């Protein structure tokens with residue numbers, strides 16, 4: 558399939574009083590047409606900053622994209638003007654967030670907001686045609702009595718229905734990429750499943766590539782083709798979803814998989830496995846594997862150098878010293894003067 562977005566060595570840093578926060582530090586991935594890519598990690602891992610960087614929505618200052626490129630249709634979106642970016646953001650690359658109320662205007666009818674969104678990006682579409690397309694989109698996302706409901710205000714919809722409206726809006730301009738940042742976290746479990754299924758169905762139907770950002774590896778299993786696991790601003794493991802579950806290789810990924818609740822084995826009262834310790838503060842991190850304080854397999858070298866990326870085959874990559882050869886470890890220790 559055609560590559561729609563290629564992110565190479567993205568670095569996004571924030572200046573704080575305490576020092577430079579390397580929120581995203583050398584992230585690379587490729588997204589193909591119709592593919593769903595999961596970006597998984599705890600809060601503070603850099604997954605949302607990755608998303609906001611791609612959308613060029615990093616608040617600056619204090620944030621800044623200090624390195625890397627994001628090739629969309631062969632154009633580096635970090636280099637285009639803000640005016641050109643406005644033609645991409647919300648049209649070619651659309652977003653949906655955890656809380657639709659933050660992106661819907663509470664004082665405007667859904668009809669007005671959807672028609673405006675379409676006409677903002679496609680100036681020659683008449684109001685009537687835009688309204689018709691909006692109603693069709695609402696039907697497509699499963700809003701009953703769409704013709705009537707489109708005249709309602711956002712607060713007249715339930716949380717799940719509002720998220721459907723957001724998806725309809727996001728896809729109404731035929732986006733090539735849909736970025737969904739924790740789209741279902743605020744919803745109850747049944748509704749969550751329905752919304753994820755809807756995104757999945759629509760992306761297949763419309764050929765839209767999806768980046769799904771989540772802290773929940775369980776969400777990824779049902780829906781993503783590929784997964785990037787992020788920790789402390791870096792991708793620590795990357796693989797096809799099946800492959801990641803079949804041979805989770807980074808100790809952090811193993812921990813994440815163990816902490817996914819399972820219908821069959823997780824009974825009431827059984828505590829879920831959880832990864833002990835806190836994610837690191839990414840200010841002035843010394844050279845090391847940032848997971849080492851929480852890793853039960855940590856070795857001496859892990860405390861002194863960031864692990865090299867190892868390709869395990871079939872595009873399965875892992876950044877962990879367990880997979881490096883002895884010579885590389887010895888060299889790293891020597892360089893660290895240990």
Ligand code: SF4
Pocket residue numbers: 807808809846847848849850852853854855856859864876877878879
């Ligand atoms: Fe654990 Fe070392 Fe691998 Fe980091 S590099 S995950 S500390 S074994």
Ligand code: MG
Pocket residue numbers: 604605738739
């Ligand atoms: Mg987030």
